[in-house]
Amino acid sequence: MAAVLYPAGRYIVPPKAGESAAGTVTLPFAPDEIRENEGKIFKFGSRPGILVRLATGELRAFSAACTHLGCIVQYRPDVGHIWCACHNGHFDLNGHVVQGPPPEGLETYVVNVRGDQIVVSKGA
Amino acid sequence: MARIQTWLADAAAWLEDRIGYSGLQKLAQKKDVPVHRHTIWYYLGGMTLFLFIVQIATGILLLFYYRPSAEEAFESVQFLMAEVKFGWLVRSIHSWAANLMIFTLFLHLFSVLLVKAYRPPRDLTWFSGVGLLGLAMAFGFTGYLLPWNELAYFATRVGTEITGVFPVVGDFFLSVARGGEDVTGATLTRFYAIHVAVLPGATLVILGLHLFLVQKHGMSVPPSVEQEGGARGVMPFFPNFLLRDLVGWLTALAILAALAAFIPAELGQKADPFAPAPAGIKPEWYFMFMFQTLKYLPSHILGIEGELVGVLGFAVAGLFLLLVPVLDRRGARGESSKVFTWIIIGAIVYILVLTYLGYTANPTV
Numbered sequence: 162m163a164a165v166l167y168p169a170g171r172y173i174v175p176p177k178a179g180e181s182a183a184g185t186v187t188l189p190f191a192p193d194e195i196r197e198n199e200g201k202i203f204k205f206g207s208r209p210g211i212l213v214r215l216a217t218g219e220l221r222a223f224s225a226a227c228t229h230l231g232c233i234v235q236y237r238p239d240v241g242h243i244w245c246a247c248h249n250g251h252f253d254l255n256g257h258v259v260q261g262p263p264p265e266g267l268e269t270y271v272v273n274v275r276g277d278q279i280v281v282s283k284g285a
Numbered sequence: 286m287a288r289i290q291t292w293l294a295d296a297a298a299w300l301e302d303r304i305g306y307s308g309l310q311k312l313a314q315k316k317d318v319p320v321h322r323h324t325i326w327y328y329l330g331g332m333t334l335f336l337f338i339v340q341i342a343t344g345i346l347l348l349f350y351y352r353p354s355a356e357e358a359f360e361s362v363q364f365l366m367a368e369v370k371f372g373w374l375v376r377s378i379h380s381w382a383a384n385l386m387i388f389t390l391f392l393h394l395f396s397v398l399l400v401k402a403y404r405p406p407r408d409l410t411w412f413s414g415v416g417l418l419g420l421a422m423a424f425g426f427t428g429y430l431l432p433w434n435e436l437a438y439f440a441t442r443v444g445t446e447i448t449g450v451f452p453v454v455g456d457f458f459l460s461v462a463r464g465g466e467d468v469t470g471a472t473l474t475r476f477y478a479i480h481v482a483v484l485p486g487a488t489l490v491i492l493g494l495h496l497f498l499v500q501k502h503g504m505s506v507p508p509s510v511e512q513e514g515g516a517r518g519v520m521p522f523f524p525n526f527l528l529r530d531l532v533g534w535l536t537a538l539a540i541l542a543a544l545a546a547f548i549p550a551e552l553g554q555k556a557d558p559f560a561p562a563p564a565g566i567k568p569e570w571y572f573m574f575m576f577q578t579l580k581y582l583p584s585h586i587l588g589i590e591g592e593l594v595g596v597l598g599f600a601v602a603g604l605f606l607l608l609v610p611v612l613d614r615r616g617a618r619g620e621s622s623k624v625f626t627w628i629i630i631g632a633i634v635y636i637l638v639l640t641y642l643g644y645t646a647n648p649t650v
Contacts (some may be wrong), residue, residue: 173455175464176469192325201557206468229592230579231446232439237649239640246562247443248580249648262582264590277358 183199185282187211188190194222200236203281209233210270210281211243215254222281223256224268234267243267288522305453311328312500313523319506319516324399327504327526328533329393335534336386336392337488339541340424344481349586351431358433358554367553377545383425385541387571390421398609398629401616402505408610410498416491417608422483425569427480434646438556440568441476442468443576450593467558508619565648574601574639577646 183206188240195201198211202225209225213236223243232247241261243252250261256267273280301307318327324586350369352361365372394414397403403411430441445468449459506516520526568576576594582591605612615622 174461181385202561204559211561229584232442232562232566233560244649246564246648247439248576251318262579262584262591263594264584272437 169220183207186210188279188281190279191277192201193277194195195220198238198241199213200238202233202235205270205281211236211267212272212279212281213243213254216241220272221254222270222272223252224270227263228258228267229263239267248253290566316500316503316520316522317508317519318504318522318526320518320520321506321510321516323396323507326393326396326400328530329396330499331385331530332533332537333389333393334492334540335537336389337492339382339538340379340386340411341485343375343382346375348481353431355433355556357475358431359552362432362552363467373549374545377549378541379543380550381548383545384570385537385544387425387569388534389537390418391571394418395633399626400505400507400509401613401622401625402507403506403610404508404613404616404619405506405610407502410495410502411605411610413491413495413498417495419487420488420491422487422571424480424484426467426569427476427484429569430468430473430476432552433479433556434553435556435560435568436553437557437564438468439562439566440572441472444568444572445472445540446570447592447596450590450596466584468604471559501630508616508621531563544594553592567643570640573581574636575641577643 173222182195186205188201188203190201195212195214197218198216199216203210203212203222205224211220211225211234212222213222214221225252227234227245227247229245229248229250229274232245234243234250234252237240237244240251241254241257243254244250245252245261245263248262250263251259251262252267253259255266256269258264269284271280271284273282318324318447350361350365350372352358359458362376364378397411397414426441426444430437445459445462448462449455451458457479460466462472462475463469464475511514567573577597578599579592582595584591584593609625613622613625617624
């Protein structure tokens with residue numbers, strides 16, 4: 162019995178893919194392509210990230226996967242929050258939860274502007 | 286004419302020799318259906334079965350054009366809807382019949398609960414019925430992803446993420462459900478295999494058992510009717526009940542055709558794994574009460590993550606539903622069990638209110 166069930170069971174468990182190796186990415190848009198009070202989704206390896214330009218002009222980046230049930234968040238200029246449409250979770254621009262069901266804040270990334278390139282990397 | 290009659294008689298004798306169908310005929314003639322004020326609820330199981338047959342037929346037709354990959358799924362459904370003659374009709378009927386089937390299944394479930402038809406010796410019939418409910422919801426969940434559109438993508442992301450909230454084993458379940466860490470083309474092919482092969486196979490086995498048990502035990506007469514002196518009489522299953530059943534099926538077919546023609550299934554936008562979830566995103570209506578509950582739960586309840594509390598709560602409710610025939614001891618003895626009646630009514634009200642809120646509450650506040 163085990164000789165049949167083990168291979169069959171093991172077959173449906175997918176092989177472990179290597180973790181996304183991306184520690185740093187250069188975004189496919191220039192700093193002047195994101196306006197104040199605007200957010201853009203970008204690819205951070207195989208995961209989504211979100212870049213937000215604050216009203217002060219500062220750029221901040223976070224993981225875009227909601228910590229509640231994994232939906233991709235968006236920036237809402239009307240309230241100045243990062244917002245998850247799935248279950249109405251709100252995050253402030255430090256990535257902290259301010260409203261709704263997410264159990265923890267968004268992972269924050271480091272943003273560097275080098276000439277006309279935006280480079281985002283995971284924190285130390 | 287005489288020649289045709291002889292030919293028919295020969296064919297009947299040939300069949301009788303090989304499959305002995307007269308036994309089935311005798312069985313059908315012996316089967317009676319009790320007549321009382323709750324007889325109408327007996328038709329819902331057959332109605333659900335009819336809609337399932339429609340699903341099989343239209344599902345097979347959809348397989349002729351559907352391509353199960355992240356690159357081609359959306360385009361193949363688009364082609365089916367726009368170019369294939371009556372493609373829009375087949376897909377719309379498949380989509381509407383799925384919704385109507387879940388609707389009649391819920392009515393069947395709650396009517397069986399309220400007339401206490403789950404009492405022994407029909408407890409095994411009940412267990413198989415709850416199994417079929419689980420399979421129907423799994424059909425809905427896996428089928429929803431197949432067009433690979435935006436709504437389906439996020440519904441699947443949320444739905445599969447729920448399997449990941451369980452401590453220790455969550456990540457393993459999540460990876461098996463998705464075929465990897467994220468919802469990708471691997472999830473699509475996995476859901477496709479489950480939707481068109483695993484679930485139909487499992488359904489046929491459990492449905493066979495369910496129908497056999499219904500046949501074996503006959504229709505249950507509610508305790509309230511028994512206390513009033515029993516049913517008014519009986520109606521032969523064949524042909525009286527079956528013909529009434531067929532009228533119901535024809536009505537369902539007419540409703541289905543009208544819905545498919547006037548409100549055809551939509552396709553929406555192609556899924557983009559790097560686009561934010563759109564505002565107002567919703568799951569299928571039969572998952573709405575759970576979706577809305579998860580929305581209202583705070584991030585932590587007594588130090589435990591809110592979504593874990595919610596998911597465990599629904600798991601316990603599902604277990605309670607399955608074990609109703611075991612837990613309702615008074616009902617099993619044929620006595621009145623008002624507590625269970627009120628729990629069931631409470632559950633119906635909860636589902637209705639949360640579903641209503643899901644469709645009417647402003648999603649952005």
